[in-house]
Amino acid sequence: MENISKNKSFGGWHKQYSHVSSVLNCEMRFAIYLPPAANEKPVPVLYWLSGLTCTDENFMQKAGAFRKAAELGIAIVAPDTSPRGDDVADDEGYDLGKGAGFYLNATQAPWDKHYRMYDYIVKELPELVEQTFPVTQQRAIAGHSMGGHGAITIGLKNPERYSSISAFSPICHPVKAPWGQKAFSAYLGAGEQALWAEYDSCELIRQTVNQASDRLNIRVDQGEDDDFLQQQLMPEALEQAAKEADYPVEVHRHKGYDHSYYFISSFIDDHLEFHARFL
Numbered sequence: 511m512e513n514i515s516k517n518k519s520f521g522g523w524h525k526q527y528s529h530v531s532s533v534l535n536c537e538m539r540f541a542i543y544l545p546p547a548a549n550e551k552p553v554p555v556l557y558w559l560s561g562l563t564c565t566d567e568n569f570m571q572k573a574g575a576f577r578k579a580a581e582l583g584i585a586i587v588a589p590d591t592s593p594r595g596d597d598v599a600d601d602e603g604y605d606l607g608k609g610a611g612f613y614l615n616a617t618q619a620p621w622d623k624h625y626r627m628y629d630y631i632v633k634e635l636p637e638l639v640e641q642t643f644p645v646t647q648q649r650a651i652a653g654h655s656m657g658g659h660g661a662i663t664i665g666l667k668n669p670e671r672y673s674s675i676s677a678f679s680p681i682c683h684p685v686k687a688p689w690g691q692k693a694f695s696a697y698l699g700a701g702e703q704a705l706w707a708e709y710d711s712c713e714l715i716r717q718t719v720n721q722a723s724d725r726l727n728i729r730v731d732q733g734e735d736d737d738f739l740q741q742q743l744m745p746e747a748l749e750q751a752a753k754e755a756d757y758p759v760e761v762h763r764h765k766g767y768d769h770s771y772y773f774i775s776s777f778i779d780d781h782l783e784f785h786a787r788f789l
């Protein structure tokens with residue numbers, strides 16, 4: 511693993527690393543924010559999954575999360591959003607291929623050679639982080655849009671690995687959304703509805719109906735002036751699934767806010783405080 515940048519911020523450190531991922535079969539980059547408390551003892555970690563077109567940098571540079579993370583003593587890890595490199599399959603669209611890994615394990619060629627972001631986020635990256643940095647195995651998971659979809663599905667599928675889940679403007683029901691349908695058709699195969707359901711927050715929540723002990727608290731924040739709200743995000747479908755399964759999901763709607771990091775930076779402190787209650 512190679513350190514490629516470091517910047518002191520709010521008494522802690524923001525650092526970027528590159529490493530060879532055996533799961534993704536390529537070189538990857540991620541960023542970590544270590545709060546000042548990490549100088550004294552291991553700290554818990556929030557994994558942040560970003561949205562379409564992002565790298566490790568969007569959240570770290572735009573969300574304004576470090577002041578609160580420093581105060582609460584929480585590290586933040588921001589991975590990239592897809593495998594990278596010249597031999598990694600790509601698409602002309604911004605919503606498929608590089609920058610659009612959808613946090614799943616692809617089963618279809620040519621994507622299946624590298625696109626295994628689910629395994630990378632759940633297993634390989636935390637193992638690397640926990641071997642390398644002064645962090646505990648207490649983990650929370652959060653994300654935005656495509657990354658909100660990733661955070662909720664990964665948290666729901668691995669309740670023993672995370673303490674809480676949060677999302678800004680998540681793609682709540684990708685099997686019904688154009689972004690999700692395009693990505694799942696390519697990565698998982700058109701017509702593979704049972705496999706698609708394994709990466710759909712609403713379907714996964716419905717499956718938890720008999721597993722009350724495994725439930726993690728989920729917080730969602732959604733801007734009401736988000737251009738993607740009705741066609742792509744569908745928070746009402748998540749609320750309906752949660753109601754039917756009696757699952758603890760809180761959705762906070764905010765007048766006038768859009769899909770951008772201006773919205774995320776306005777409420778990121780609330781998300782960090784939410785996770786601090788469970789870490």
Ligand SMILES: N[C@@H](CCC(=O)N[C@@H](CSC=O)C(=O)NCC(=O)O)C(=O)O
Nearest residue numbers: 561562563564568604654655656657771
């Ligand atoms: N390229 C498109 C949309 C790109 C976009 O809005 N990306 C969002 C995530 S959308 C869902 O996953 C994002 O986080 N962009 C990065 C940023 O720093 O804002 C377009 O241009 O409309």
